[in-house]
Each structure stands twice: as structure tokens, then as C-alpha cells.
Amino acid sequence: MPEVLTTTKRGTSAPGGNIVEMNWDPITRIVGSLGIFTKINFDTKKVVECYSTSSIFRGYSIFMLNKDPRDAHFITSRICGICGDNHATCSCYAQQMAYDVKPPPLAEMIVNLGEAAEYMFDHNIFQDNLVGVDFCEMMVKETNPGVWERAQKTEAPHAKDHGYRTIADIMRALNPFEGEFYRETLQVSRYTREMFCLMEGRHVHPSTLYPGGVGTVPSIQVFTDFLVRLTKYAEFMKRCLPLHDDLFDFFYQALPGYERVGERRILLGCWGSFQDPYKCDYKYETMNDWGKAMYVTPGVIVDGKLVTNNLVDINVNIRILLGSSYYEDWAENGNGEVFVTHDPLGNPIDRRHPWNQTTIPKPQKRDFAGNYSWVMCPRWLDNRTGDHLALDTGGGPIARLWSTALSGLVDIGYVKAPGDGSVRIRLPKTATKPEVEFTWRIPKWSNALERDRARTYFQAYAAACAYYFVEKAMAEVHAGRTQTFTPFKVPKEAIGCGFHEAVRGVLSHHLVIRNHKIANYHPYPPTPWNATPRDIYGTPGPYEDAVQNTPIFEENGPDKFKGIDIMRAVRSFDPCLPCGVHMYLGNGKVLKKMHTPTGLAGLSK
Amino acid sequence: MTTGLGCDGDSISTTAATLPSIEDVVMGAIPGLPKVHLHNPVLAYEVGDDFMKFWHAAAEGRLEPFVLVLEGSVPNEKIKKEGYWAAMGTDPDTGQPITTNEWIDRLAPKATAVIASGTCATYGGIHAMEGNPTGAMGLADYLGWNWRSKAGLPIVNVPGCPVQPDNMMETLLYLLYQVAGLAPLIPLDNELRPTWLFGKTVHEGCDRGSYYEQADFAHEYGSPKCLVKVGCWGPVVNCNVTKRGWMDGIGGCPNVGGICIGCTMPGFPDKFMPFMDEPPGATFSSSVIGPYGRLIRMLRAITNRAVNKEPRWRHPRPDLTTGYKPKYYAHQRG
Numbered sequence: 013m014p015e016v017l018t019t020t021k022r023g024t025s026a027p028g029g030n031i032v033e034m035n036w037d038p039i040t041r042i043v044g045s046l047g048i049f050t051k052i053n054f055d056t057k058k059v060v061e062c063y064s065t066s067s068i069f070r071g072y073s074i075f076m077l078n079k080d081p082r083d084a085h086f087i088t089s090r091i092c093g094i095c096g097d098n099h100a101t102c103s104c105y106a107q108q109m110a111y112d113v114k115p116p117p118l119a120e121m122i123v124n125l126g127e128a129a130e131y132m133f134d135h136n137i138f139q140d141n142l143v144g145v146d147f148c149e150m151m152v153k154e155t156n157p158g159v160w161e162r163a164q165k166t167e168a169p170h171a172k173d174h175g176y177r178t179i180a181d182i183m184r185a186l187n188p189f190e191g192e193f194y195r196e197t198l199q200v201s202r203y204t205r206e207m208f209c210l211m212e213g214r215h216v217h218p219s220t221l222y223p224g225g226v227g228t229v230p231s232i233q234v235f236t237d238f239l240v241r242l243t244k245y246a247e248f249m250k251r252c253l254p255l256h257d258d259l260f261d262f263f264y265q266a267l268p269g270y271e272r273v274g275e276r277r278i279l280l281g282c283w284g285s286f287q288d289p290y291k292c293d294y295k296y297e298t299m300n301d302w303g304k305a306m307y308v309t310p311g312v313i314v315d316g317k318l319v320t321n322n323l324v325d326i327n328v329n330i331r332i333l334l335g336s337s338y339y340e341d342w343a344e345n346g347n348g349e350v351f352v353t354h355d356p357l358g359n360p361i362d363r364r365h366p367w368n369q370t371t372i373p374k375p376q377k378r379d380f381a382g383n384y385s386w387v388m389c390p391r392w393l394d395n396r397t398g399d400h401l402a403l404d405t406g407g408g409p410i411a412r413l414w415s416t417a418l419s420g421l422v423d424i425g426y427v428k429a430p431g432d433g434s435v436r437i438r439l440p441k442t443a444t445k446p447e448v449e450f451t452w453r454i455p456k457w458s459n460a461l462e463r464d465r466a467r468t469y470f471q472a473y474a475a476a477c478a479y480y481f482v483e484k485a486m487a488e489v490h491a492g493r494t495q496t497f498t499p500f501k502v503p504k505e506a507i508g509c510g511f512h513e514a515v516r517g518v519l520s521h522h523l524v525i526r527n528h529k530i531a532n533y534h535p536y537p538p539t540p541w542n543a544t545p546r547d548i549y550g551t552p553g554p555y556e557d558a559v560q561n562t563p564i565f566e567e568n569g570p571d572k573f574k575g576i577d578i579m580r581a582v583r584s585f586d587p588c589l590p591c592g593v594h595m596y597l598g599n600g601k602v603l604k605k606m607h608t609p610t611g612l613a614g615l616s617k
Numbered sequence: 618m619t620t621g622l623g624c625d626g627d628s629i630s631t632t633a634a635t636l637p638s639i640e641d642v643v644m645g646a647i648p649g650l651p652k653v654h655l656h657n658p659v660l661a662y663e664v665g666d667d668f669m670k671f672w673h674a675a676a677e678g679r680l681e682p683f684v685l686v687l688e689g690s691v692p693n694e695k696i697k698k699e700g701y702w703a704a705m706g707t708d709p710d711t712g713q714p715i716t717t718n719e720w721i722d723r724l725a726p727k728a729t730a731v732i733a734s735g736t737c738a739t740y741g742g743i744h745a746m747e748g749n750p751t752g753a754m755g756l757a758d759y760l761g762w763n764w765r766s767k768a769g770l771p772i773v774n775v776p777g778c779p780v781q782p783d784n785m786m787e788t789l790l791y792l793l794y795q796v797a798g799l800a801p802l803i804p805l806d807n808e809l810r811p812t813w814l815f816g817k818t819v820h821e822g823c824d825r826g827s828y829y830e831q832a833d834f835a836h837e838y839g840s841p842k843c844l845v846k847v848g849c850w851g852p853v854v855n856c857n858v859t860k861r862g863w864m865d866g867i868g869g870c871p872n873v874g875g876i877c878i879g880c881t882m883p884g885f886p887d888k889f890m891p892f893m894d895e896p897p898g899a900t901f902s903s904s905v906i907g908p909y910g911r912l913i914r915m916l917r918a919i920t921n922r923a924v925n926k927e928p929r930w931r932h933p934r935p936d937l938t939t940g941y942k943p944k945y946y947a948h949q950r951g
Binding site: 035036037038039040041042043044047048068069070071074075077078079080082083086087090091092093094096119137141142145150151188189195198201202205206208209210213214215216217218219220221222224225226227228229237338373374375376377378495496497499574575579 | 619622625626627628630632633635639643644658659660661662664665666701702704707712714743744746749750751753778779837841844858863865869880
């Protein structure tokens, strides 16, 4: 763990060495704007320290106040331009709890299908059009010519599945725009979005989602159109998954020790995805039961062990700390109001819980010795130890698969978690490929390559679930149960919470209604968890400590340094920063300055 | 530039376009186009300073010609003493972030054309909602509605939340043709929208419009009928989504069961909220059309029943009753 990186040590000098300040601002090929400021010791080939800060503030929880609560999903969808539908869905979940309304099963299946298509699309475009570029021929030639040499001589073990003879052939296929697989995945990202549009109307801000159900017309056509595209995707995954296994396995071979790139302590959170409409009634009192019935099981995982998979526990122990961010504290100075003292089960609710948060922005100069981010610090209180854990989502898939595997509750034929630390994913026969079963096993590390690998496996997981949902939806239609909406009334006073998995991981929406209006609304998407700056206890956020632990394998010295290992570490979290982040590494003795080193001036005392 | 107050949804949306696709333009698949280099943070190969060097070059007039595309609303950085609402890159002199507004100030005077992509950049959108803390606005509010580029072009607005993929790429393609001298000045309306995309209303293109004509309205959201009474603003909103669908004709808004919330409009979102209530005008117009619509619906039902029956002469009997009088072969009755 990053012992040199606590706030108390900030500004002190590290032992000597060829330490160079470097920053990358903005980090491209992610969603939103992220900058990374680092100090790297080129003698020991290690990153010395890292901070993270956001560059955009929009103020959703402020301008949503006093609006009609039924507007919440339309508004919150606009938080994110790649997974806005996850927000809209989560908001509908929270509203459904507040309005005490349960959509018809067919509507839930339509939402599940839309969300499955979102996972299929989003992971796909990110993996092969954004992250994939870090592993492409152009990049590897530039950063690690030795690795490129070796790639040309290394046969791809699954060549017969994906058609690329050597690892170098795979890398060439990932070159931006020129590469064949790059272009194919762009095209795949389109028909998967068409699948999404069939269910939720428009990508990325859906038009047909409402609290109480959907406006989608449940015709035979709509499900057939979805299914036909799904079979194409399944066929694609039968090539894509072995291709990525070959690529990532090769990096472990070619660069011994690569497992330490992006590695951090195993602290994972997953809030569960895909409601089981036959179990879920959106009542808070039964949330533990229906949470466990979700087709992706929620869970908090600490050091590889499942701490809880109870959504009520998960909810009650969420804390929002301020730390190094540009806000005034609401829990002191009488700034904030307590909206919820106890949840409907009688559990006390903390002042720093999202239900009781008040957002008070305080714009100021960026100061790495003080406040440097618009991102707050969501933490999960581990009651066993009293620690405020900086959980990460690993970009989503690794936490979802890990949690589902540990709980061992999912069994829907196409997907099964037998409870032996694995997840089995079955894709039926497609046009040119037989039925295939893929097995994801809990990895040894929470690191960059395993986050990336899990992403590909989760694409297959989402596709397999979609087969199940299509069958269930068709069965509803065949039985004549074509209602997709349940009417409701907005109560005068109510609270609600929604838990979902955005593509990149945990997503929660907390809502308080007073006088039929929004009195408080706080969404917590995955990136605030992953991108938090240091909190009041000095605990760094997940990007920060994952980057700090990263050894440098790049062959270039400081002059031509690309920072590829750092990029792979950061991008493995699938940063999505319309909520904005910058990262900063400091705390070493600066021997040489490059790029825009004055960004660190605040620390050089 | 994607660092307005936005969500990157317009860039992501644009990757869904197929008519043309990004790769069609970047790889030169379309005849007549100049070679195009794309510097978008979501797709760029370069990172950090390697990426920013193009922006600095453009600001210093060393990258000619270029088209500036802005996504996200423009915050008001003047309403506070220090800090920033939106920024991209770090200023080497101060170590502070370079604000998005600073980039607009640097780049707009050098750009051949400026496009605002999506409703945030065009008119302010969601982040400019009443009660917002940042004073957000659209690009034309910031630069001035009469602003002209050095080549004499007004700002080109392609609204939509997010922008409809093909609307964006088609507009970009038009501008590239114009820059190459292959097309006349892009036709824009008063709100600076391409007229061929935004000249008609949602309702005029909606395949549920005929339900309205027959006064047959949905009263809840799962219905396939006209949605005006449950919140659809389609009759007064400029947008082609019902004609074009969302992607290759698939999806959309009221045509597939989603109320139109006016997301392409300068008045979005405030003038359309609460979204799920019936628009005030719809109450009047839908009751006026009631008697006419119900009568028409009844008459059409009668005709519909009639045309659902085949003509009498299609039968297996041994006589021909079509009206043709054969000279040689047919059995004659009696």
C-alpha cells in the first residue's frame, strides 16, 4: 500500500533518484476530462505519488431541487453521455420505491434488455476502440519495441477461434481506424446501440423509460429485431473473448511482473443489476430479498472476501466525505438539513449519507496541497473495523463477476454462478459457431489486465442474460400479458433509493420528496468512487493508489516517455468523467521538470 | 472540444452515425472532401501534451484551416472570484487549469467554422436549467448571436440531447463540402439550425400523428396511440427524429412510445417541465379536435370494415362472376 502518499507526508522529500514530474492532461480515450500529474522515479522505475482532481462542475443536485420528482430520470440521464440510460433506469428504481409502484414484468424485461444492450455496446466500444489502442501495434512499437518483436514471434493460442495467427496480428488489427478489428468493433457498437434503441427508444438518453414502466410497444417485431442482432453479437463474442484472453495472457508472459500494473488492494463494490420482476416489489423493507434475486448479485468484497450482499447494509453504510474537494461541509456549521434520520427498517441514517447530503459548491484555485477536485469522496463504512473503505468498481465488470461468483446465487441456464469461485456463461449456437461455454474465474489480483479481461467476459455475460430476457419477454407477449405500465400517484412525502450497475460500476440514486417536489436528490455513479481525491482521513482514491503502485515497464526514458503503463492502469477503470477528474502525483524531489510541471508548484516547498 | 458543461453524449452519439460514419470521413471514403484530421478527446490516439499540442497550434494560428466543434454548455466564469467550472489542460505558466471559456476565446477567432453540437452547446440545455449554480449558457449566448467566423460563417447549431447521430455528421459533411468550395452557404434558420433538418415539427413526421387526427389519445404510457395528453410536446417542437429514427431508422421518441420533451429547443428544459404533464396547449387542441376526430374515426371504421372484405367474385364455384363474358369456355348459369 502507498505508505508514502498520505497527506501528512505531502511536501516532504523522497529519497533521491532520477525523479521526474510528468503530467498528462487531458487523458484521452475516456469519457470526460481527466488529467494525470505524476512523479516518476526512472531509477527504480516506479511511480512515486498520485492525486486526482476533477475539472467540471455542473450541479445536478442543486438545480434538481423543487422540481417535479417525475422529471428526475429525464434530468439525471444527462449526467452521463455514454451510460445515461443507467441513470434513467436507476432513477426510475428510486422513484418506484418512493411512489410504491411496481412495473409489469414485461416492462422489467424490456428494461433488462435495454440495459444488457448498453453493457454490450459500451464495454465493446471502450474495450476495442478506446482501451484497445493502448495494446495496438502503433502504441506497442512506440513504447515497448521488445514486446513488439516478441509479439511477432508468438503464436496466438486461440488463433482458430478468432482468426489471427500471431499476437502481433491481433495488435495490428487494433490500430485506430486502420485496424480491421477496430473497425469491426465500431460497427458492432452500432448494432448493439440499435438493440438498445429497440428497447429504450434512443441512445444515450432514453425516451421510453418512465417510473412505473416503459412506453416501448411490445410487438413481436421489436423482440425479433433484438434477437437477430443478439445472435450476431454472440457470434462476435465467440471470437472477441478468446482474442482478448490471448492478448492479456501474452502481456503476463512478455513482461514478467505486469500483474503489478494498476494493482490495488481488493476492495470492490457492486450494487447489483437486472431486476427479477417476479421477486422485486421496490419496497425498502424487502430490499434484501429482491436485491439477492438480481441477475448480477450485489456485494461488498474486502480482501477477496464477501462482506455483505444485502442491499440494506450496503445502503445504510454509504458515506460521503469531503476531503480535498471544492465544497463546504454540510454536516457542520448548521449548513445542511437532516432529511432522513432512520430508514424504513429503523436503521439510523448518518448525516453524511446521500439522503442527508447538501451540496455547497465553493469554487477555488486548484491547490494540490489543499483542495484539488470537484469530486467528493464516497466511502463505505466497514462496521467490523470502523474503516471508511475507498471501494472501487474496477470499471464495473470485475466487481460484478467477482460478487456474483462469491454469492453463487445466479442460475438462469445461460448464466450460472455455481459457488465455486467461477461464473459460467453459455452462448448458444450461432450461424458459424457451435454453442460455447466460457468460464470466468476469480483472479489472483485486482489489476489492470484483470479489469480489462473481466470486461470482455462481462460482454458475454450480458449477451447470455439477454437471451434469457428475450425468452421471458416473448413468453409474456405470447401469454397476452402486454401491459408495460402501471399508473401511480406522486405522494406528498416520500423517500426512495435505487441501486443499479452503471456500465462502469456501482450506481445509486437517493431521493427525498416533500410537498410533491424534490427536496433532495443525490446520484452516486461509479466514477466518484474510483476517482475520489484523498479524503479527510488521508486515504487516497482508487485511481490514485492503483497508479502509485504501478511499476514502469515502458522502454522509453523520460525524453520520449508515453506513460503507457500508467495509461493502462487508469483506463482499466474505464474512467467516465463528465463528473471530472485530474490526477496528480507529487511528493518526490524534483530533479528535472518536463511537460507542465508548474502544476505541482503548490507542493515544492 | 468536449469540455463544456456536458456529458460527452454528443461525441458518443456521433460515433453511432452511419450516414456518414466518422471513419467514412476520416478515411476519405467520400469523394470531394479534403483530408480530415479529427482531434476529439474521446477518440484521440495521443494523450496529454501530445494531444494538446494541436489545440495550442490552432490557437496560435499554426493549424489551418480548422472547424471548431463544441459540446457542452458554456459556464459563466465571471460570477465568482476564483476557481473554474469547466477546463481542459493545464496552463504551463500558472499551473492552473485552462478554462473552456479561455479555449473558446482563443480558438473561435481562428476557426473557419464553428459548430455547436447538442442542446447544451447550442442553447444551454439541462445545465442551464433554472436554479443552476454555474450561470451556464449556449455558445451563441456567449459569443453573440451575430458572431461570424473569419470566413464569414455564423455559428452552426445542431441541437438535440444528445444530437441525433446522422444529423451531426450530415451537417459536418455539408460544412466540409462548403469549405472545399463544393456547396453554397449552409442554410440556417433564426436559431442557427440547418433548415433541412429542423424545418418541420416532431408531430409532422410522427407515425402516431394520425391518432391525433382521429382524436384517439393515449391516457397512459404503455399505449401505442398519440401521446400528447400524457406529456408529448411533438406538435410544437422542431426536430426530425420521428422521420429519421435514432439510428438507421430504428428508435426515436413519440413514434416508439417516448414523449417528446422538447430536447432540441432553445426553451429546453424549463419550458417543457414537468415533462410528464399534458402540455397546456394540448388540452385545448385535443378537445377542439374531439368531435371531428371521433366522427372521422367512426366513418373510417365503417370503410375499414368494408375494405377488409374481398370482392364477391373471388369464389370456387363453377361460375365466373367477375363481369368478364368469355366467348368459348365458361359455364353459363341456368
